[in-house]
Amino acid sequence: MTVSGTKRSQRQEQRLATRYDGRRNPGSGNGWLHKNDVRSDRFSFEAKTTTKKSYSLKLDELLAAEKHALISGREMVFVTEIGGRNWMTVSQNTFDTLVEESGDN
Known part of the structure; x- marks a missing residue:
């Protein structure tokens, strides 16, 4: 990943952490303790970013x-x-749980 790609990825992770009251996992790609990029009390976020169209x-x-x-x-x-x-x-299981909890089914 290029320097600009790394910064873009770090910004994405920070925005997710801020929005969902979570924290970034430093070294998530190379560490062994917390592997996904951001975690909140309920969710674990794996974040990817691209400037391409797919x-x-x-x-x-x-x-x-x-x-x-x-x-x-x-x-x-x-x-x-x-x-x-x-x-x-x-996953559909996670989505179904979210729908159930919101009462929108």
Whole structure:
């Protein structure tokens, strides 16, 4: 990742941490303790950013992020920043729980 790519990624992580009352996990890509990028009390966020028009979402990335979230007792949110917007990916089980809790079903 380039320097500008690293800074863009750090900004994305900080915005997520601020918005969802969480904290960034320093060295999340190379550490062993907290693997996903941002964690709040309920969620563990794996964040990706690109300046391109597409991002290839891979099953192994989703499963790894989900595993790391579950180990920490949190629900996984896979965040992809494309076109200056964050797109949140969650499992259907997580989505169903959120819908149930909101009473919007």
